[in-house]
Amino acid sequence: MRRGLIGRLLGAHPVGTAFVTPYVVFLAAVFAYPLGFAVYMSFHDYFFAAPGAVVERPFVGFDNYVTVLSDPAVRRAFGNVLIFLVINVPLTVVLSLVLANALNAAIRWRTFFRVSYYVPYVTASVAVVGVWLFLFNSNGLVNSVLGPLAPDPSWLVNSGLAMPTVAIYVTWKQLGFFILLYLAALQNVSRDLYEAAAMDGAGRWKSFLNVTVPGVRPATTLVVLLATVTGANLFTEPYLLTGGGGPDGASASPVLIMYQRGIEQGNPDVGSAIGVLLVIGVLLLALIERRFVGKEES
Amino acid sequence: MRLQAGLLAIALAGSLAACGSGGGGAGDAGAAAKARGPIKIWYSNNAEEVAWGKQMVAAWNAQHADQKVTAQEIPTGKSSEEVIGAAITAGNAPCLIFNTSPASVSQFQKQGGLVPLDASYVEERSGDVAQQYKSPDGKYYQLPWKSNPVMIFYNKKIFAKAGISNPSLRTYDEFLATSRKIVASKAAKFAIYPAPSNEFFQSWFDFYPLYAAETGGKQLVADGKATFASDEGRKVAQFWRTLYAEKLASQEKYTGDAFVDGTAAMAVVGPWAIATYKGKADWGVVPVPTSSGKPAAEIHTFSDAKNVAMYSACQNRGTAWDVLKFATSKEQDGKFLAATGQMPLRKDLATTYADYFTKNPDYKLFADQASRTVEVPNVPNSITIWQTFRDAYSKSVIFGQQDVGAALDGAAQKVDQLVKQS
Amino acid sequence: MRLRFVALLIGAFVFLFPFYYMLIGSLQAEPDPSVSGAFPKPGNLTFHNYAEINKAIDLGRSLINSGIFTGGVILGTLVFGVLAGYALARLQFRGRGLVFNLMLLIQVVPFQLLTIPLYVLIVRSYGLADSYLGMILPFLINSTAVFVFRQYFLQLPAELFDAARIDGASEVSILWRVAVPLVRPALLTGVLLTFIGPWNEFLWPFLITKQQDLQPLAVSLSNYLTTVSSRATNPFGAVLAGACVLAAPAVTLFVIFQRRFISANLSSGVKG
Numbered sequence: 001m002r003r004g005l006i007g008r009l010l011g012a013h014p015v016g017t018a019f020v021t022p023y024v025v026f027l028a029a030v031f032a033y034p035l036g037f038a039v040y041m042s043f044h045d046y047f048f049a050a051p052g053a054v055v056e057r058p059f060v061g062f063d064n065y066v067t068v069l070s071d072p073a074v075r076r077a078f079g080n081v082l083i084f085l086v087i088n089v090p091l092t093v094v095l096s097l098v099l100a101n102a103l104n105a106a107i108r109w110r111t112f113f114r115v116s117y118y119v120p121y122v123t124a125s126v127a128v129v130g131v132w133l134f135l136f137n138s139n140g141l142v143n144s145v146l147g148p149l150a151p152d153p154s155w156l157v158n159s160g161l162a163m164p165t166v167a168i169y170v171t172w173k174q175l176g177f178f179i180l181l182y183l184a185a186l187q188n189v190s191r192d193l194y195e196a197a198a199m200d201g202a203g204r205w206k207s208f209l210n211v212t213v214p215g216v217r218p219a220t221t222l223v224v225l226l227a228t229v230t231g232a233n234l235f236t237e238p239y240l241l242t243g244g245g246g247p248d249g250a251s252a253s254p255v256l257i258m259y260q261r262g263i264e265q266g267n268p269d270v271g272s273a274i275g276v277l278l279v280i281g282v283l284l285l286a287l288i289e290r291r292f293v294g295k296e297e298s
Numbered sequence: 299m300r301l302q303a304g305l306l307a308i309a310l311a312g313s314l315a316a317c318g319s320g321g322g323g324a325g326d327a328g329a330a331a332k333a334r335g336p337i338k339i340w341y342s343n344n345a346e347e348v349a350w351g352k353q354m355v356a357a358w359n360a361q362h363a364d365q366k367v368t369a370q371e372i373p374t375g376k377s378s379e380e381v382i383g384a385a386i387t388a389g390n391a392p393c394l395i396f397n398t399s400p401a402s403v404s405q406f407q408k409q410g411g412l413v414p415l416d417a418s419y420v421e422e423r424s425g426d427v428a429q430q431y432k433s434p435d436g437k438y439y440q441l442p443w444k445s446n447p448v449m450i451f452y453n454k455k456i457f458a459k460a461g462i463s464n465p466s467l468r469t470y471d472e473f474l475a476t477s478r479k480i481v482a483s484k485a486a487k488f489a490i491y492p493a494p495s496n497e498f499f500q501s502w503f504d505f506y507p508l509y510a511a512e513t514g515g516k517q518l519v520a521d522g523k524a525t526f527a528s529d530e531g532r533k534v535a536q537f538w539r540t541l542y543a544e545k546l547a548s549q550e551k552y553t554g555d556a557f558v559d560g561t562a563a564m565a566v567v568g569p570w571a572i573a574t575y576k577g578k579a580d581w582g583v584v585p586v587p588t589s590s591g592k593p594a595a596e597i598h599t600f601s602d603a604k605n606v607a608m609y610s611a612c613q614n615r616g617t618a619w620d621v622l623k624f625a626t627s628k629e630q631d632g633k634f635l636a637a638t639g640q641m642p643l644r645k646d647l648a649t650t651y652a653d654y655f656t657k658n659p660d661y662k663l664f665a666d667q668a669s670r671t672v673e674v675p676n677v678p679n680s681i682t683i684w685q686t687f688r689d690a691y692s693k694s695v696i697f698g699q700q701d702v703g704a705a706l707d708g709a710a711q712k713v714d715q716l717v718k719q720s
Numbered sequence: 721m722r723l724r725f726v727a728l729l730i731g732a733f734v735f736l737f738p739f740y741y742m743l744i745g746s747l748q749a750e751p752d753p754s755v756s757g758a759f760p761k762p763g764n765l766t767f768h769n770y771a772e773i774n775k776a777i778d779l780g781r782s783l784i785n786s787g788i789f790t791g792g793v794i795l796g797t798l799v800f801g802v803l804a805g806y807a808l809a810r811l812q813f814r815g816r817g818l819v820f821n822l823m824l825l826i827q828v829v830p831f832q833l834l835t836i837p838l839y840v841l842i843v844r845s846y847g848l849a850d851s852y853l854g855m856i857l858p859f860l861i862n863s864t865a866v867f868v869f870r871q872y873f874l875q876l877p878a879e880l881f882d883a884a885r886i887d888g889a890s891e892v893s894i895l896w897r898v899a900v901p902l903v904r905p906a907l908l909t910g911v912l913l914t915f916i917g918p919w920n921e922f923l924w925p926f927l928i929t930k931q932q933d934l935q936p937l938a939v940s941l942s943n944y945l946t947t948v949s950s951r952a953t954n955p956f957g958a959v960l961a962g963a964c965v966l967a968a969p970a971v972t973l974f975v976i977f978q979r980r981f982i983s984a985n986l987s988s989g990v991k992g
Contacts, residue, residue, distance in 0.1 A: 015891045016811030020819050023804035026861050031826055034837035048836060050610050051389040051844070053410025073689070099731065102724050115975055116732040119739055122912075122970040124920035126942055127963030130553045130956075131738040131745070137550045139487070141741075141758065157494075157549045157697070172735070177913065181868070184905040188875050222871050226827075226864065233830040243495025243551040248693040255830045263380055264498065265682040266405040268836065275833035282828045340930070343943060370930045373943055377926065384836055384927055388843040554956035578953065 042272035064273035074274060077245075077252045078281070080163050084253070085231050085285075087167040092227045093220065096175055100182030101212060121176035129240040132169060156242050159250035166237050166251050174230065178223050185219030186212070221293050225286055232282045235259065254278045335614040336366045337621065338392035342378075342604070343371040346573060346638040351396065353633065354625050365617040372397060379681075386411030386609065393612035394622055396443065398605045400431060401499070401674045401681055403440050406607070408678065412439040413608040413615060415622075423626060425645030430517070430673040431605065439607060441622060442643040444634065446568025446602040447667040448507045450587070453486070454580045456563040460485035467564075467584050469591035470537045477546040480563045489546040491562035494696050498685040502674070503566045505691060507586045507600040508534045510672035515598040519675040519683065522717050526687070527703075527710035533589050535702045539695045549696055568602050569639045569664040583663060594666075601671030603643060641668040679716040686712050739967075746770070746961035750954060769961035772952050777940040778933075783969070786936035789855050789925060790918045796860040797914045802907070804861070805869025806895050810881060820870075826863045839927055854928045855936075859918050865910035872906035873899055908977065919970055941966050 040046075042064050049055045068074050103113055120128065135141050136155045143150035151158055155165045189212060197207040213220075235255040238245045244260075245252030254274055262271015341351040348371060355369045372378050372395070379402045385391040386409050398406075406412050414437040421428045424442045431442045450467060457465055460483040466472040477489030492504035506518065512530040519525065541547040548556075557565035558578050565571070566586070575581055585597040606626065612618050624630065631642035632651055639661055641647060648655055648665040655662045674680060687709050694705030741758060749766045773779070807813065808820055838858055848854030876899060884894045900907065919938065926939045935943075941962045952958035 011811075011813035011816070013807075013811035013813050013891065016807040016813030016816065019803040019807035019811065019891075020813075020815075022800040023861055023866065024819060024822075026800065027822055027826060027863075030838070030841075030858050030860070031829075031834065033841055034834040035829060037837040038833050048383065048387040048409055048840075050386050050391075050410040053610070055410065099728075102728055105724070107725060107728070111978065113728050113732055114978055115971075116736045118974055118978070119967075119971055120735060122916060122974050123739070123963075123967040124922075124938060126920070126922065126938075126945070127742070127966050128738060130959050130963060131742045133551060133553050134745070134956075135738065135741070137552075138548075154550065156551070159697070159699070175735075177909075180909050180912065184872065184909055185875070187905060218871055218875055222868065226867075229827050232828070235830070235832060243493070244497050246494070246496045246551075246692060247549070247697045248699055249496075249689065255832050258830070259832050260498075260685060261682075263383070263832070263836065265679070265685060266383065266408070267682070272833060275830060278830065279825075279828050279833075283825070286824070286828070371932065372930065373926075377923070380923075381927060381930075384839045387836060388840045388849070390843055390849055553959060558955060 038272040038275055041269050042276050044269060046269040046272075047266055048268060060269075064269045065277070067270055068273045068277065073249055073252065074254070074257055076249055077254045077257045078278075080249075080251060081232055081234060081253050083163050084167045084170075084234060085228060087164055088171050088231050089224060089227045091168075091171045092175065092178055093223055095171070096178035096223065097182050097213070097216070097220070099175070100179045100186060101208060103179065104183060104186045117179055118176035120173045125173065125236045125240065128173065129237070132241060136165065153247075156251075157247045159247050162242055162247060162251040166234075166241060167231075169241065170231065170234070170237060174227070178227065181219055181223055181226075182216060185216040189215035217293075221290065224289050224293050228285055228289060229282060232278060232285070330613055330615045331619075332616045333614045334365050334616045334620075336368065337394070337612065337614050337617050339367055339369050339394040339396065339621065340372045340392050341369060341395075342397040343373055344570070344638075347396075350634050350637040354630055357630075358621060358624055362617075365614070365620075367621055382406065382411075383409070386611070389611050391609035391611040393614065393618035394606055394608055394625075396604070396606050396625070398440055398607040400440060400603055400605055400676065401684065403431075403433070403605075403607065404676060404678050404680045406609075407433060407439050411610055413610050413612065414439055415441055415608060416619070419623065423645075424643045427643055427645070427669070427671070431676060433676055434678075440605040441607070441626060442603060443605045443626065444603060444638075444640045444642050445668055445671055446570050446640055447599050447664055447671050448503060448566050448568045448586070448602055449599065449664070449667060450490075450584050451557065451565045451567055451571070451575070451581045452584070453557065453560065453563050454582050456480065456485045456560060457582075459483065460563075465582070465584070467587055470533070470587055470589050472591070473587045474537075474540060474544075474546070477541065477563075478544065481544075481546055486560060486563040488548050488556065488562045490541065490564040490566070491548055491552060491556035492566055493551065494542075494547075494549050494692075495551050496688060496692050498681055498688050501684060501688050501691055502600050502602060504538060505534060505687075505695075506672075506674075507566060508537065508588075510598040510600055511586045511588045511592065513598075514596070515670065515672050517672055517675040518687065519677050519713060519717055522677075522714075524710035524713040524717075527706040531706055532703050535691065535695050535706060537587075537589070539698065539702050542696055543698060569641065569661060572639050572660060583660075585667065596670075597667070598670045598672050599667060601643075601668075601673050603671070603673060641665060643668070677717050679719060683713050683716050686716065742960050742963055742967075746957055746964050748954065748957050769952065769954060769957040770965070772958060773941075773944060773961055773965060776944055779937075779965070781933055782935065782937040782940045785852075785934060786919060786938070786969075788852050789936050790915055792852065792856040793859045793862065793918045794911055794914050796856070797862045797865045797910065798907070800861050801866045801910065801914075802869055802895070802900065805866045806873050806899060808866070809870045809873035810899070811891065823863050823866055827867065835923070835927070842928070848928070850929050850931050850934060852934070855925045855934075856918075858924065859921070862910075862914040862917060865914050868906060868910050868913065869903070872903040876902055912974065912977075915970070915973070920966070937966060937969075 043059060043061065044057045045060050046057045099117060103110065138154035143154060151161055155161050193211045193215065194207055197211050202210060233255055234253040238251045238253050238256050242251040245256050255278070258271045258274040261274065262268045341347055351369055355367045358367050372381055378397060379399060382391065382395060382402070383406070386406060391411060403412070417438050420438045420441055428442055431438060431440055433439050452465055457480070460480045462476060462479060465476060467476055480486055480489050493500050509526065509531060510516065512534050516525050525531070542549060552561065556562040558575065585594045586599055588597065606622055608615065608618050608622065628650065631644060632654070634640070634642055635651055635654055641664055644650060647668055648662070655665055677683070690705040690709035694700040694702045744758065744760055746769050747765050747767070749764050749768065808816060842854050842857060843849040846854070848857065880898060881894060884898050922938045922942050925936050929935050945959055945962050
């Protein structure tokens with residue numbers, strides 16, 4: 001569509017440029033420099049120095065990337081985040097759509113339900129993590145209820161279960177927001193379509209599949225993208241919930257490793273390389289997802 | 299398209315230029331060294347230290363109206379190093395920070411963030427202990443200020459409940475036997491509860507004190523090589539492995555204080571905790587165990603020191619140096635000891651403040667211990683080294699997924715590499 | 721119908737229970753990890769944990785700071801973010817694709833990667849250390865919110881805009897009179913989303929402000945959680961009480977506004 005407009009100088013609605021200018025200035029003023037800087041650092045032997053200090057920061061090509069990619073801890077962290085996404089994204093999409101659909105109907109206690117599903121999202125992780133630790137440790141309430149079915153070693157110290165537990169925690173924590181996105185989208189699905197489906201004799205399940213799901217497709221694209229992006233940037237949860245990515249790095253995420261290497265250990269060059277790789281990875285994932293889920297753009 | 303790209307380029311160029319020109323923060327070092335005037339300092343946010351810091355600043359300001367000190371709190375623990383690191387880079391660090399972790403000094407020094415201090419004052423005040431705080435270039439970038447020699451605290455009530463009246467915790471065998479008895483009798487859920495999480499500094503409160511004791515005062519790295527892949531290192535690691543394997547210690551992170559809550563019968567902490575335990579736990583204290591049960595007078599331990607450093611962003615370094623001397627004078631150190639119960643890193647501590655230790659016999663033991671403390675090695679990549687060690691320790695000792703000896707060997711190889719890089 | 725209600729009820733239990741547990745724990749004089757600890761016992765209830773927080777931090781001042789920080793961000797996002805979202809969804813202009821891709825890129829970048837360069841930029845080049853503006857600036861326009869706005873403007877039927885344009889309405893008035901009223905739930909979603917970030921943000925305001933009288937609630941509380949709470953008579957209770965204090969304003973605001981997130985007559989509005 002844009003192809004036809006190239007001939008004109010500013011497009012059909014030049015006022016659009018004015019509309020986005022504040023946002024673009026903001027991005028340039030706040031993000032362009034640090035982002036460019038991060039890429040620059042990842043190709044140099046870089047560390048932060050006091051203003052005025054004379055230090056050498058030679059160009060090292062892809063050295064930092066080699067360091068990062070040959071580090072088993074980093075590779076494991078990328079693997080961990082994939083496990084996380086495989087659990088978290090489908091679960092988020094399905095649960096939030098189903099719950100939003102249920103909450104959209106006229107049911108008793110609707111307000112109560114809505115509020116209860118949003119509360120985790122509204123609360124800071126720092127605040128909730130303490131309770132989760134309490135619930136999921138070996139003598140916690142969850143294991144007491146499960147009795148002999150409780151896993152050993154317990155959830156957060158079990159190398160097979162730590163990442164899934166974190167993924168479920170994040171699903172639980174973020175679900176309210178995604179429900180909200182779907183609820184807003186559901187308002188735009190025309191009633192007529194449901195009526196037509198009912199006339200054709202479709203049951204509730206059929207009309208959910210044939211009317212609701214296609215009707216909220218743009219929202220689904222959004223949910224998938226946002227869930228992937230927030231999941232890939234996972235940091236607070238392994239930092240707080242599993243004591244720095246434990247057990248034995250089983251729940252370490254790339255951002256956690258980036259934070260350790262870049263900020264704690266003073267190697268921002270290596271940290272940036274991890275960050276740049278992560279950004280590229282997520283962009284690729286987002287592209288693939290858009291191909292599969294989203295067709296709104298045409 | 300072109301418009302936005304242009305805007306981006308302008309903004310980018312603008313911010314780069316601004317950054318380049320803002321580099322004059324350090325100024326002329328020679329002139330700054332003598333300059334006097336108002337300065338800023340930061341101290342930790344621990345309640346007792348804040349109280350001491352406020353009176354120290356007030357006392358100084360009362361005498362020096364033209365060289366006013368303004369003080370702020372920064373957090374202890376996790377985020378203070380980040381804050382200091384960012385402030386160094388931005389050039390807005392204060393003159394003095396009374397909460398500089400020795401493990402970060404090599405990094406801050408490499409960043410050009412620290413000012414070397416007058417060695418004669420440092421050595422005069424701290425005596426032989428000072429040597430551990432010297433940087434590889436032979437200068438002092440930190441003033442060894444105060445330590446918290448860590449020891450084993452035990453809960454008398456829990457011990458009594460387990461039927462132990464006179465705890466024997468000197469050798470590993472005794473320590474393990476006592477621990478088993480406590481857990482078997484259900485007097486407490488765990489014998490001891492060091493944080494099992496993966497932060498680089500956690501080894502300071504499980505492996506390192508026992509290692510210092512076992513080796514008679516060796517640092518983790520000495521003469522450019524890792525020392526821990528030795529018989530002593532393996533013994534210490536194996537000792538902790540046994541505690542974890544037999545579930546005498548927990549692999550799980552705890553919210554709250556396991557010792558105060560009575561979840562654990564013992565804790566590895568320094569004297570700062572005494573104020574915390576007041577009225578909540580009836581405690582006794584013994585030195586950390588060794589495999590052969592060395593006498594208390596020979597036991598070394600981890601110092602858990604926090605030091606004072608002067609930062610290069612400081613303009614009025616003459617004043618900063620005077621304040622540093624004032625704050626670490628015999629009088630102020632005495633006030634610090636009285637207010638916080640932490641040990642000023644001065645030689646002859648026990649005799650200098652004999653009055654205090656007669657009045658507070660609880661602290662006497664820590665004063666003795668303070669003369670035999672081991673600091674983290676002052677080497678490049680210090681934090682990376684500790685994280686490397688912690689990763690191996692966590693994998694083998696806490697979670698038992700690798701042989702302890704092999705894990706220590708592997709970590710030692712990596713640490714040797716890290717020490718060589720600068 | 722009944723099945724759905726029961727399922728929702730079970731779900732609500734799963735979602736609310738940790739918060740209930742948090743509240744009970746914060747009111748306990750002594751921590752009780754057993755199953756029976758999940759039920760309030762009159763003898764073990766106290767407001768002491770809250771009294772200790774009130775003693776340790778200046779709640780009023782912290783709340784005001786949080787309000788200024790969060791309010792600034794919401795204002796910025798609503799004004800500039802809606803403009804950008806609308807333009808990206810409904811207007812054809814040069815560079816639209818570039819801006820859209822930039823917006824996506826910014827969302828993908830983890831904040832931890834930018835923290836220190838950003839800090840240096842804002843403190844050294846812009847000179848905004850220890851100021852509200854420095855605190856607000858990196859969050860001023862929430863890119864996720866812009867994305868959400870764009871997505872909902874995109875969902876509105878094209879005929880609506882064509883009709884308004886034919887009537888000769890300016891883009892500003894189309895946005896203000898036609899589009900914004902129709903996407904009100906999305907706007908509120910955007911506000912909620914924007915609100916959460918700065919309200920719970922800890923590291924950034926902490927880096928940028930060393931003066932305590934500028935620090936927002938999340939900073940003073942986490943300061944309290946890491947150091948002061950261990951002195952409390954019941955450290956675990958103190959931690960949970962801190963968590964409740966941080967959560968309460970956000971939850972309250974949400975409960976007040978929740979009705980407005982869904983506008984029931986929207987679909988009829990679109991049709992008409």
